[in-house]
Amino acid sequence: MKTLVLVWVALLALLAATAASSFVPLGGWNSAINLAISCAKALLVAIFFMHLRHAGALLRLVAVAALLWLGILFGLSSADFGARTISPAPWSLRY
Amino acid sequence: MATIPLASAEAGAERARLGMWLFLATEAMFFGPLFFGYVHSRLADSAAFASGSHHMHFWLGTINTAVLLTSSFTMAISVHGKERIRGTLGLTFVLGAAFLLIKGYEYGSEIPEVLAAKGAEQVFYLLYFAMTGLHAIHLLIGLGLVAWLFLSAHGRRAGTPVEIVGLYWHFVDAVWLFLYPMFYLLERYSA
């Protein structure tokens, strides 16, 4: 019970941090900070609220597998987009 | 791995738990293309995304995030509790409904700006409505489940159904934790 309250307070604190950080111009770091804080919050929710802390290996594996596969989707697709030479057609400069 | 006897209640709970986690894994993959579409489209035209983001209601979004986090907290207490969990379940329902009401108000106020949008900003809005809308549909289902727990005998003491619904509720909450900075917090300093 006490842990749950602590986690809740931590979550709200992280929310305040991410909201406040967005008013400070840091360039690309803004997105990085937001992403990191979101991950931290999601981890807190998963580990404490969703009991992953006490869960068996199988449930943890399921939780990680989805993230891993999203990683594959993001990683290999970005491998294309990151390395592509874009040769725009005349009409695609319209908008 | 030890095989659990078929009939016991704990075996049923184990089955349900695994089933729910697997379902949440598919849900994560379900949201996946939207997240990737967002990353890709934003990298293609980040200025349009920032200007789209400036049309969002910063304070409403932030308050809503806090509301949803708190609803997760009350849900966790319900799962954790032994008896008399109806109070926290009811509170969870109220907070979830409040989130949807605020979101609905936001949607209503954004429509004129959406209609005026052009080019990549349209893509921003499409993704915004698709992702938050999908999230809202999930939350609506969650509200239905919590209402069912509240009204049925499961609301009297914590058990497997409460735990399973809780897992779903927390997952929907966790999705929002990513949506919030993606749509509300882009280059706030220059707004």
Next chain:
Amino acid sequence: MLYAAAITTFFFVGGAAATLIRLELATPASDLVSAETYNKLFTIHGVIMVWFFLIPSIPAVLGNFLVPLMVGAKDMAFPRLNLASWYLYVLGGIFTVATLLAGGVDTGWTFYTPYSTMFSNGAVLLAVCGVFVVGFSSILTGLNIIVTVHRLRAPGLTWFRLPLFVWANYATSLILLLATPVLAMTLVLVALERFFYVGVFDPSRGGDPLLFQHLFWFYSHPAVYIMVLPAMGVASEIIPCFARRPVFGYRFMAYAILAIASIGFLVWGHHMFVSGQSLYAGLVFSLLSFLVAIPSAIKVFNWTATLYKGSITFSAPMLYALGFVGLFTIGGMTGLFLASIALDVHLTDTYFVIAHFHYIMVGGSVMCYLGGIHFWWPKISGRMYPEGWGRAGALLIFFGFNLTFFPQYLLGWLGMPRRYHEYPPELQLLNVFSSAGAVVLALGYLLPLGYLGWSLFFGRKAPDNPWGATGLEWQTASPPPKHNFRDIPEVHAGPYGYDPAR
């Protein structure tokens, strides 16, 4: 059983479309159907065969029945979810039939953007709804199988005592769970883009059509393994039984199944070599595609090694399984051609590709689906099918199949592109072979429908274990009682305890 009926119906709808396509292609000119109708025919053929037959066929029909039997469980982990999954399948089917009635779609089964979102006049939204709904049906089936395998195994049945059919269905279910949702959401985006006229995938509106292709093939390449892995599982059950030998290299077979399932997720870019994706990504995808050949080859070698020095009975299921091994090998080898970028540039969108994936899907999945239906028919229906007819059907299908699709390799090599209803007259000879083969194949498929239906009512009563096979499903009555086993069995040894001497 509900699944079997519904899936058979769709198989014959899809098959009818295919027959029409081949009839049109019997002559170089456009005479039987118009260009537009032709486009709709190959679209509906693709959509129905992929999503309403190949993907659910083995996991939903045989898997739902056999997995609980093979792990010694009373039923699937979530019986009600199973029924819900069937209702979703039918609902998705209704959407698809409605698409037909509303005038059909002409996008091809791939729904490539921006054609599908901005230009096509067909009932794209309805078709997308159908695929979306049936996707959830597959997800629920997959979820059910995974939980059943994890939680309901009989005492003593450890992971490496599971029959390979269970392994294959388990791996398939993993793919279903991890890939299908991505397709579902991608199709939602297509629908939204079409409905609101906003271009996530349209380059003239700030979008990117390749984004669609990446997301689509992230599902649709693993989907190939959804279709072929269960077929491998079926072959791995039939071959040892009729060769009276244990499966060669059981553990490697199990590992190979998992390897195919996971590597299958890393290769989708080989569908996009000529789409304008970066050359570097193409190279990576090409290399990864070659990797899939390794576990596939292991499986083919091990099946062959299982046959070696076996005392082989050429019964109908065995004929199907042997046909599968041969056709899958040809299909797989030609896949290597397509995995090499340089060759693929020449062969993309030709009949070579068509022949390749029909060798894998029809020669692979359909052969094994039919083989499995014959093998477990006594267990499912409690009746024996007529063996002579069964063998005749298997041979007829094998012959008709090769006559249909082998000429297509040659056509593709000569450069005939897919999805055209006309072609130059010098290609007519091979096309006539192919169309004639399609007629033989259609007859071949009608044959089992006839005699299996007959045997349901007039067939000889089946004993509990007509093949002398190992495996828990043969230790209960035919058909099994309501809760599968009178007492939950205990397992003390691995599968495939066949003795070559007997």
